[in-house]
Amino acid sequence: MANLTTHIAGLTLKNPVLTASGTFGYGTEFSDFIDLERLGGFIVKGTTLHPRQGNPYPRLAETPSGMINAVGLQNKGVAYYIEHIHPQLASLKTNVIVNLSGSCIEDYVEGARMLNEVETVPAIELNISCPNVKAGGMGFGTKPEMAFEVVKEVRNVYRKPLIVKLTPNVTSISEIAKAVEDAGADSVSLINTVLAMAVDAERQRPILSTITGGLSGAAVKPIALRCVWQVYHAVKIPIIGLGGIMNATDAIEFMLCGARVVEVGTANFIDPAITMKIIDGIDEYLDRHGCQNISEIVGALKV
Amino acid sequence: MKKYITDFMVVANEQLSDRLFVLRLTPVDGSRIATCHAGQFAELRVDDEPQVFLRRPISIHRVDYDANELWLLIQRAGHGTSKLSGLRARDLLNIIYPLGNGFTIDEQSQEMHYLLIGGGVGVAPLLETGYQLKLSGAQVSFLLGGRSCAEIAQVAQFCKVGNVYITTEDGSSIDGLDCQRGFVTQHSVLKEGRFDAIRVCGPLPMMKAVAHLVSSWEQNKRPHFCEVSLENKMACGLGVCLCCVEDTKDGHKCVCSDGPVFDIHDLKW
Numbered sequence: 001m002a003n004l005t006t007h008i009a010g011l012t013l014k015n016p017v018l019t020a021s022g023t024f025g026y027g028t029e030f031s032d033f034i035d036l037e038r039l040g041g042f043i044v045k046g047t048t049l050h051p052r053q054g055n056p057y058p059r060l061a062e063t064p065s066g067m068i069n070a071v072g073l074q075n076k077g078v079a080y081y082i083e084h085i086h087p088q089l090a091s092l093k094t095n096v097i098v099n100l101s102g103s104c105i106e107d108y109v110e111g112a113r114m115l116n117e118v119e120t121v122p123a124i125e126l127n128i129s130c131p132n133v134k135a136g137g138m139g140f141g142t143k144p145e146m147a148f149e150v151v152k153e154v155r156n157v158y159r160k161p162l163i164v165k166l167t168p169n170v171t172s173i174s175e176i177a178k179a180v181e182d183a184g185a186d187s188v189s190l191i192n193t194v195l196a197m198a199v200d201a202e203r204q205r206p207i208l209s210t211i212t213g214g215l216s217g218a219a220v221k222p223i224a225l226r227c228v229w230q231v232y233h234a235v236k237i238p239i240i241g242l243g244g245i246m247n248a249t250d251a252i253e254f255m256l257c258g259a260r261v262v263e264v265g266t267a268n269f270i271d272p273a274i275t276m277k278i279i280d281g282i283d284e285y286l287d288r289h290g291c292q293n294i295s296e297i298v299g300a301l302k303v
Numbered sequence: 304m305k306k307y308i309t310d311f312m313v314v315a316n317e318q319l320s321d322r323l324f325v326l327r328l329t330p331v332d333g334s335r336i337a338t339c340h341a342g343q344f345a346e347l348r349v350d351d352e353p354q355v356f357l358r359r360p361i362s363i364h365r366v367d368y369d370a371n372e373l374w375l376l377i378q379r380a381g382h383g384t385s386k387l388s389g390l391r392a393r394d395l396l397n398i399i400y401p402l403g404n405g406f407t408i409d410e411q412s413q414e415m416h417y418l419l420i421g422g423g424v425g426v427a428p429l430l431e432t433g434y435q436l437k438l439s440g441a442q443v444s445f446l447l448g449g450r451s452c453a454e455i456a457q458v459a460q461f462c463k464v465g466n467v468y469i470t471t472e473d474g475s476s477i478d479g480l481d482c483q484r485g486f487v488t489q490h491s492v493l494k495e496g497r498f499d500a501i502r503v504c505g506p507l508p509m510m511k512a513v514a515h516l517v518s519s520w521e522q523n524k525r526p527h528f529c530e531v532s533l534e535n536k537m538a539c540g541l542g543v544c545l546c547c548v549e550d551t552k553d554g555h556k557c558v559c560s561d562g563p564v565f566d567i568h569d570l571k572w
Contacts, residue, residue: 025543032306060536060546062357071545269539
């Protein structure tokens with residue numbers, strides 16, 4: 001039994017396994033299958049200052065080893081979350097992190113200010129990388145100066161651990177990560193989904209209502225590993241790795257490339273109990289490799 | 304209702320036609336099958352098929368608690384269902400169930416006559432629904448439609464539960480049953496005032512046609528008079544991915560967790 005306790009951005013996690021926003025609802029949907037308190041934490045569905053209906057149906061295309069979604073941040077807004085949803089989660093003995101998105105800087109700042117006041121929200125993950133909203137979203141995460149600006153403004157009002165979620169849909173993810181670090185982020189999480197498209201050849205139409213969407217699942221893992229590896233060499237703040245983690249071995253690969261923590265996303269759809277298997281699998285791997293502490297494998301890739 | 308992830312073993316795979324088959328399954332570990340409500344569904348894991356990434360949502364066709372068997376009626380349509388159609392006795396299948404909210408069984412059901420309307424593979428949830436309604440004391444009739452009578456699955460099973468009425472587009476018929484040419488909405492049994500509640504599952508145009516037909520009926524003013532089961536494309540089956548939404552009068556609702564069954568009053572049809 002190695003020590004899996006992980007410290008990141010001022011947070012203490014029982015183990016380095018979180019769940020990714022948008023794949024885990026508000027956690028309670030999984031309580032028939034797993035003990036939520038065994039998780040290092042979970043990140044709730046992407047939340048925006050104002051309620052959003054999201055995009056029209058169809059929002060899903062299955063692709064080889066993955067899926068493309070075009071949900072578009074359907075949610076009831078920060079105030080509703082704070083008043084109605086968070087109180088049900090606040091007593092859980094794990095980190096319930098809020099993913100905050102927006103379509104303008106003012107919305108990000110106001111949402112962050114409201115969440116800063118909620119004592120039982122331990123951290124926020126600032127989503128500057130959603131490919132499925134027309135205004136803002138990924139736009140903030142594709143230009144270093146815009147990423148810097150939004151993170152700096154949020155940093156001014158948000159005094160707890162601030163994680164910033166990055167998009168892979170850029171020429172240099174390292175540049176964005178550096179800008180975010182300079183603006184005061186405590187950690188970066190990467191990658192959000194890969195901008196993608198699916199076509200129905202017989203009907204000669206796009207499958208998604210929005211034509212393009214975000215690819216996730218096993219198919220994106222090689223891209224995500226590359227991004228984590230590049231960012232690990234570009235910034236000093238800790239990295240949360242995600243993108244196509246389907247099992248414990250995948251999680252270990254991210255940690256070897258430099259991720260201190262991982263998020264499990266789309267795999268929750270295929271096996272709602274996968275996070276427990278990943279925690280056990282990491283533990284077993286560390287034992288097998290004679291490691292006493294999880295930190296020993298972070299960035300330990302031999303090159 | 305509590306949900307389970309369970310490994311099932313195939314007891315039998317009965318091929319009904321070139322596209323339709325019934326999987327009869329029992330839990331590998333011998334545990335009792337969970338209680339399922341009429342109209343709920345299961346998410347089936349399809350392994351070793353590169354084109355298939357997500358689970359396949361399939362209606363619960365029948366739960367035989369005496370034999371401890373779960374029956375799934377499936378239509379071979381793509382890579383996932385093709386793989387499932389090749390399962391043989393003793394093969395294993397990982398299933399998450401029971402999912403979603405099923406058909407309403409009214410409190411006064413023992414005084415009621417239900418008409419269950421199905422088309423194509425959409426007849427699947429109606430068998431268990433018929434059994435549960437009958438158990439509650441209700442009178443049950445089925446109206447089943449297809450292109451031809453050969454395409455209407457499990458007629459003998461439905462006949463064990465209630466009266467069966469048939470429509471076929473090609474006019475083909477089944478001995479001893481009231482078969483009429485046309486669509487289900489054209490069958491003479493479907494008349495205002497004859498049934499106390501209607502439950503529908505089938506192709507979208509069929510469900511919409513039934514909904515439009517009954518929308519002007521006096522009985523339709525009652526809640527749950529007519530319910531339909533939708534099958535929007537979904538990923539998780541648990542109400543977390545928000546992919547399978549239906550645009551209802553109350554905003555986007557997840558077919559997997561708010562449905563799959565909806566009162567037609569709530570839909571924007």
